[in-house]
Amino acid sequence: MIAAKRLLDQPWRMIGWLCVVAGLYATYVRFTRGLGASTNLSDDFPWGLWVGFDVVCGVGLAAGGFTISAIVYIFRLEKYRPIARPAVLAAFVGYLMVVGGLLFDLGHPWRLWHPLVMWNHHSVMFEVSWCVTLYTIVLTLEVSSLVFERLRWLRANRRIHMIILPLTLAAVLLSMLHQSSLGSLFLLVPGRLHALWYSPLLPLHFFVSAMAVGCAMTIVESNLSARAFGRCVEADVLDGVARIAAALLGVYLVLRVGDLVVRGVITQLWPLNPAGLFFLAEILLGAAIPMVLFSMGRIRRNTKWLYHTGQLAVIGFVVGRLNVSVTGFEMTAGKTYIPAWTEFAVTAMLVTIGIKVFYLAAKHLPVFEEDHDASLRSRRWRAEMDQQAGSLPNASSVAPAGLLAPEEQVSNERFQPI
Amino acid sequence: MNAILFDANECVGCKACVYACTSENELPDSDEDRLSDRRFTVLEEIDEDEEWYLRRMCMHCVDPSCASACPVGALKKTDLGPVVYDFDKCIGCRYCMVACPFNIPRYEWDSMTPRVRKCQMCRERVAEGKSTACAEACPTGATKFGERSALIAEAWQRIDSAPDAYARHVYGEKEAGGTCVLIIGPQGVMDALNPNIPDGPLPHRTWFVLSQIPAAVAVVGAGLVGVNWIIQRRMKLGDVTTTETREPTEGGAS
Structure with a gap:
């Protein structure tokens, strides 16, 4: 009874549970009766919601991880350091969800490892699977630092810190490759994808829009964590992220619309037709409106508006990616595909699990700045650091000076965070 | 054939x-x-x-x-x-x-x-x-x-x-x-x-992009390493100058 009342009091909790229960049933259908029974996929629409949303959107939405860590660890814009860890954690959880989605979508999920052994270097899909695998390993290493820090495994933690620059470099290069390659996948289908979406520049469009939405996701995720953990939003930092997002969206708009003009496809927008409307929805919601809003100081300074603008950019991005992977095919095929409820249920379950995993990780690991300082101030931690510093000759180069110095310095200096 | x-x-x-x-x-x-x-x-x-x-x-x-x-x-x-x-x-x-x-x-x-x-x-x-x-x-x-x-x-x-x-x-x-x-x-x-x-x-359309990958990785990778090196170096030099300028001032104050 009490549990039921608690559920009713918290609508989001109840919705989450509904998603999980429905998703579990859909999972049962998928793995006992196959793709035919659990999806509305067909020979005309071999790819649907699971590829279009869980994979193509999921990878894009997790782009905040490499974008922010490049800004912090390669370009050394220290201001953004506080959001680097949450962004990397969000990317890690995102990629776990992508792999989860793939396990549902592949006809033979237990053969997931085949591309690692059976090579076809002419295949974009081969390249994507290699890059996603390697990048997931990179993310695991980056996130493992949080676990090591929590467990106070100083030596292991130090090893990760030593390779943080190469790790970030690998993250940026791998992301550049597979974010753009998700677009290259569709270069092979000039006859089947509507001209509003088929473009030789698809890889570039995918890469730039992924970085932009990575920034938007970081804004959304910062606001949500602030609410969940009763923290303050890093207003100054997010202001900068919004500026970067505005610039990236501007570049994307120029590339996207310029490409349509140069290829002479822009005329297909008029008279208004379904394809044109989907395109306008994608461009206005996902690029034009957020770009204008993100570039307005009044919006950037208002936490609530900034959050909503971020949400808008994310929604528009999802519409855009689904346009390429589903709608654009529907428009040329003249046939419609509407996902089965089981497809929605699995997707909703994966998203719910992802949010829950992020929440739990953020709660128990030193993800946010405060946790950091708190763990630094704990006496036991400092004692251990002193001991480590004493036993290792080179420790002072790794452990910040503040840790070995009197108490008042501790709040100013931080252990070099990942 | x-x-x-x-x-x-x-x-x-x-x-x-x-x-x-x-x-x-x-x-x-x-x-x-x-x-x-x-x-x-x-x-x-x-x-x-x-x-x-x-x-x-x-x-x-x-x-x-x-x-x-x-x-x-x-x-x-x-x-x-x-x-x-x-x-x-x-x-x-x-x-x-x-x-x-x-x-x-x-x-x-x-x-x-x-x-x-x-x-x-x-x-x-x-x-x-x-x-x-x-x-x-x-x-x-x-x-x-x-x-x-x-x-x-x-x-x-x-x-x-x-x-x-x-x-x-x-x-x-x-x-x-x-x-x-x-x-x-x-x-x-x-x-x-x-x-x-x-x-x-x-397949030429995807191969055209795939075949650029080694060059793209080399160029972007080298570019990022270079930029990072310059920034790190400037930060280090900046640190030295700030400490150098700060020390006399502190000395003067005390």
Whole structure:
């Protein structure tokens, strides 16, 4: 009874549970009766919601991880350091969800490892699977630092810190490759994808829009964590992220619309037709409106508006990616595909699990700045650091000076965070 | 390279090719008139009065999109002509189905161990030097098996000898960079074929991007390392200057 009342009091909790229960049933259908029974996929629409949303959107939405860590660890814009860890954690959880989605979508999920052994270097899909695998390993290493820090495994933690620059470099290069390659996948289908979406520049469009939405996701995720953990939003930092997002969206708009003009496809927008409307929805919601809003100081300074603008950019991005992977095919095929409820249920379950995993990780690991300082101030931690510093000759180069110095310095200096 | 020539003007619609295909590939009997996971070829009636029929089947592209798309190389173009499928490698990503410009591969959606299904141009028979089952079964010679270049020459010869009966087009000679199934016939039949197939081989479009990867990684990687080095160095120098300037001031204050 009490549990039921608690559920009713918290609508989001109840919705989450509904998603999980429905998703579990859909999972049962998928793995006992196959793709035919659990999806509305067909020979005309071999790819649907699971590829279009869980994979193509999921990878894009997790782009905040490499974008922010490049800004912090390669370009050394220290201001953004506080959001680097949450962004990397969000990317890690995102990629776990992508792999989860793939396990549902592949006809033979237990053969997931085949591309690692059976090579076809002419295949974009081969390249994507290699890059996603390697990048997931990179993310695991980056996130493992949080676990090591929590467990106070100083030596292991130090090893990760030593390779943080190469790790970030690998993250940026791998992301550049597979974010753009998700677009290259569709270069092979000039006859089947509507001209509003088929473009030789698809890889570039995918890469730039992924970085932009990575920034938007970081804004959304910062606001949500602030609410969940009763923290303050890093207003100054997010202001900068919004500026970067505005610039990236501007570049994307120029590339996207310029490409349509140069290829002479822009005329297909008029008279208004379904394809044109989907395109306008994608461009206005996902690029034009957020770009204008993100570039307005009044919006950037208002936490609530900034959050909503971020949400808008994310929604528009999802519409855009689904346009390429589903709608654009529907428009040329003249046939419609509407996902089965089981497809929605699995997707909703994966998203719910992802949010829950992020929440739990953020709660128990030193993800946010405060946790950091708190763990630094704990006496036991400092004692251990002193001991480590004493036993290792080179420790002072790794452990910040503040840790070995009197108490008042501790709040100013931080252990070099990942 | 072997190929199949289908001449719609010779076809009488007896479906001997369909039945031969069914028994050769041990497919279940069914009346399906569209390609499916149990039908590798069908005979489509284009015009009842004119008795025009059109065979639908895998086109066995010279440079197939499906084989280039497959991440594990489960689909392959063989030197003899057939584009063949190796189920033991397939992971079921279905990119081949998305990639095929002719929308040919079919999937066993209701199976727990689903296979991609399509015509394999009787790979065993062809390897033994025999013709495909459909060509052997055809009573009128509407489906003919042979060397691709010879069949293209024969197709043009047939078109030239009866210009009124044929459209001046050998479908498959140039489509998607050329296919190993060639189709000729009256304009009415040719109109039923997908006209939106670009002439060049489609895999070139993705290979163009993939082949840039090593250079892109090298350039961007070097660029990022360089930028990082400069920034680190400037930060270090900046630190030195600030401490140098700060120290005298602090000294002066005390």
